[in-house]
Amino acid sequence: xxxxxxxxxxxxxxxxxxxxxxxxxxxxxxxxxxxxxxxxxxxxxxxxxxxxxxxxxxxxxxxxxxxxxxxxxxxxxxxxxxxxxxxxxxxxxxxxxxxxxxxxxxxxxxxxxxxxxxxxxxxxxxxxxxxxxxxxxxxxxxxxxxxxxxxxxxxxxxxxxxxxxxxxxxxxxxxxxxxxxxxxxxxxxxxxxxxxxxxxxxxxxxxxxxxxxxxxxxxxxxxxxxxxxxxxxxxxxxxxxxxxxxxxxxxx
Amino acid sequence: xxxxxxxxxxxxxxxxxxxxxxxxxxxxxxxxxxxxxxxxxxxxxxxxxxxxxxxxxxxxxxxxxxxxxxxxxxxxxxxxxxxxxxxxxxxxxxxxxxxxxxxxxxxxxxxxxxxxxxxxxxxxxxxxxxxxxxxxxxxxxxxxxxxxxxxxxxxxxxxxxxxxxxxxxxxxxxxxxxxxxxxxx
Amino acid sequence: xxxxxxxxxxxxxxxxxxxxxxxxxxxxxxxxxxxxxxxxxxxxxxxxxxxxxxxxxxxxxxxxxxxxxxxxxxxxxx
Numbered sequence: 001x002x003x004x005x006x007x008x009x010x011x012x013x014x015x016x017x018x019x020x021x022x023x024x025x026x027x028x029x030x031x032x033x034x035x036x037x038x039x040x041x042x043x044x045x046x047x048x049x050x051x052x053x054x055x056x057x058x059x060x061x062x063x064x065x066x067x068x069x070x071x072x073x074x075x076x077x078x079x080x081x082x083x084x085x086x087x088x089x090x091x092x093x094x095x096x097x098x099x100x101x102x103x104x105x106x107x108x109x110x111x112x113x114x115x116x117x118x119x120x121x122x123x124x125x126x127x128x129x130x131x132x133x134x135x136x137x138x139x140x141x142x143x144x145x146x147x148x149x150x151x152x153x154x155x156x157x158x159x160x161x162x163x164x165x166x167x168x169x170x171x172x173x174x175x176x177x178x179x180x181x182x183x184x185x186x187x188x189x190x191x192x193x194x195x196x197x198x199x200x201x202x203x204x205x206x207x208x209x210x211x212x213x214x215x216x217x218x219x220x221x222x223x224x225x226x227x228x229x230x231x232x233x234x235x236x237x238x239x240x241x242x243x244x245x246x247x248x249x250x251x252x
Numbered sequence: 253x254x255x256x257x258x259x260x261x262x263x264x265x266x267x268x269x270x271x272x273x274x275x276x277x278x279x280x281x282x283x284x285x286x287x288x289x290x291x292x293x294x295x296x297x298x299x300x301x302x303x304x305x306x307x308x309x310x311x312x313x314x315x316x317x318x319x320x321x322x323x324x325x326x327x328x329x330x331x332x333x334x335x336x337x338x339x340x341x342x343x344x345x346x347x348x349x350x351x352x353x354x355x356x357x358x359x360x361x362x363x364x365x366x367x368x369x370x371x372x373x374x375x376x377x378x379x380x381x382x383x384x385x386x387x388x389x390x391x392x393x394x395x396x397x398x399x400x401x402x403x404x405x406x407x408x409x410x411x412x413x414x415x416x417x418x419x420x421x422x423x424x425x426x427x428x429x430x431x432x433x434x435x436x437x
Numbered sequence: 438x439x440x441x442x443x444x445x446x447x448x449x450x451x452x453x454x455x456x457x458x459x460x461x462x463x464x465x466x467x468x469x470x471x472x473x474x475x476x477x478x479x480x481x482x483x484x485x486x487x488x489x490x491x492x493x494x495x496x497x498x499x500x501x502x503x504x505x506x507x508x509x510x511x512x513x514x515x
Contacts, residue, residue, distance in 0.1 A: 018278055018513060023285040034287035044296040051300050055308035062311060064319050077312045087488060097305040105300055125280045126289040134297075182499045189502030192280065196509075235495040238488055278513045 017199040021123055021192065039119045040127075047108040047121070055104075076104065080237065087241035091248055098138070099244075102131060103237040110191060110229035114222070122232075123191040125184065132184035135240050143247035154250040183239060190232045194225040400435075407431040447511050454508035461501020468493040 026037045054076075058069030066074055080100045084092055106122055113120025121127055143151040155172040157165060198221055205214040279285075411427045472490045476483035 018280075018509075021279040023279060023282070023288065032285050032288050034291045036288055038285070038288055038292070040285075040289050041292045044292050048296055048299050048303070051308075052303055055312070056303060059308065059311050059315065062315050062318075064315070064322050066315070070315070073308065074312055074316065077309070078316070083488070097301065097309055100309070101297060101301045101304055104304065105297060121289075121293070123280070124289055126286045127293050130290050130293055182496075182503075185506065186495060186499040186502060188280070189506050190498070192509075193502060193505050231491065231494075235491055238492060239495065242492065278509060281510075281514055 015200060015203045017196040017203070018192075020119070020195060020199060023124075040121055040124075043109070043112055043119045043121050046112055047105060050108050050112065051104055076100075076107075083238060084241055087238060088245045089248060092241070092244050095138075095142075095244060099237060099240055102135070102240060103233055106131070106187065106236055107230065107233040110233055111226075113191060113195070114225055114229055120191050120195055123188055123195060125188045128184035128188040129180070131187070131236070132180040135183065135243060136180040139240075139243045139247045142244070143250060146248060147250055151247070151250050154246060179243065183236065187232050187236050190228055194221065194228055197221055198225065404431055404435065407434070447515060451508040451511040454504050454511060457504020457507070458501045461498055461504065464497035464500070465494050468497050 023032060023038050023040055025032060026039060026042060030036065032038060054069055055073045058067065058073050061067060061070065063070060077100070080103050081093075081096060084096050084099055088095070109120070109122045112118055113122060143154070147153075155169045155176065157168045157172065160168050198218055201214050201217045201221065205211045205218070207214075408424075408427055408431050411431060412424075415421070415427070468490065472483075472486070472493075476486075
């Protein structure tokens with residue numbers, strides 16, 4: 001393995017596009033236990049701090065005419081509320097705090113991850129898989145609690161011809177269980193891909209002849225990544241809403 | 253994943269040499285860090301959930317409701333004010349129309365008064381003028397008469413004198429007849 | 438040139454897997470282009486379908502990310 005890694009460094013270029021994702025302990029070099037404060041801890045703590053700053057400190061005035069910070073909070077609140085209501089239905093509103101927690105955590109982590117020298121917590125499969133698994137479990141449990149066995153009607157497409165229904169049921173079942181996989185890898189992969197691409201272009205900046213191009217490309221991709229950070233948070237949340245709608249109203 | 257064992261080893265010295273060690277695999281697949289990440293993620297999510305659901309969301313929804321209430325009230329107040337403004341405008345228009353008709357009436361009155369005064373003055377003036385004209389005509393007639401008489405007298409005298417100067421004897425009757433004949437002609 | 442045949446296969450495989458990213462780009466372009474074509478025909482209905490647009494783009498892009506992931510796995514993890 002080490003030789004393969006060295007193989008990339010031929011030609012004077014040093015690419016370590018994935019080094020930015022290494023989980024390191026904050027203090028010392030000890031082994032990483034489950035409780036060790038790591039850079040994951042730091043950046044998640046910063047995300048919590050940002051959330052508190054925007055949503056608690058920003059809205060402490062309770063002003064009818066909002067300050068800037070308060071209107072940001074209200075904007076996110078209204079946006080998410082409308083999304084839950086429109087996509088998942090009126091009776092999904094009681095899941096709104098749960099969904100906005102996911103949305104805000106992903107949004108703030110994505111944007112914090114875009115800071116130079118930062119650590120993108122949402123680029124890790126471990127993190128996104130837990131988020132997606134939480135959504136998957138919630139949706140499945142809510143589906144069975146709300147609808148009982150009628151929830152299985154989600155897989156039995158009653159509008160299809162009888163002969164096709166078992167085949168469709170298998171396909172629906174597979175697609176149902178692929179959901180958390182694609183849900184988590186979409187988010188983690190997008191963030192990881194963007195950061196890795198920026199790192200690769202940063203590696204090219206070492207060559208003087210193409211460094212201006214490289215810097216321009218980094219700027220352009222950074223702009224794209226800002227867009228992706230917002231869109232992936234939005235997509236994760238809206239897919240959660242779509243899955244929740246399936247759980248609450250399983251009939252196609 | 254063959255890299256797992258090596259990365260677990262490297263995790264021990266993942267400090268200054270962490271960069272070198274990571275070349276061996278994707279940090280995302282370094283399962284030794286998973287419990288750590290998952291633990292801190294769960295802590296973070298729980299904290300964010302409680303911050304949001306206990307403090308931020310009730311506060312924001314209260315503020316939004318209050319704002320919606322304020323806006324509704326303001327709209328109602330604005331509606332009321334608009335109604336009042338419309339009323340005021342109607343009253344103003346009414347007053348304007350009244351004032352205009354009043355003004356028209358006054359103007360008409362004044363005009364009629366002036367007209368009647370004017371007529372009276374005109375009549376008086378006409379009468380005066382007529383009287384003066386009659387007087388003047390009389391005076392003119394008198395003057396004319398006097399003038400004719402004077403001319404006749406002068407003519408008679410002159411004729412007599414001329415006849416006398418020519419050595420004749422003027423008969424008053426003849427002279428008068430001649431002068432009369434001349435005056436007519 | 439040093440290295441063994443396994444590494445050769447690994448790198449070739451990674452390069453082939455990266456083609457999938459381009460395919461996903463085609464897919465995302467298709468989704469967005471068709472949305473735009475529909476939106477221009479019926480602009481009043483476009484606003485209500487932006488959520489569907491993003492879901493479609495997300496599904497198309499997820500598959501590209503999968504291929505990118507395969508490339509990364511071949512490069513760094515296998």
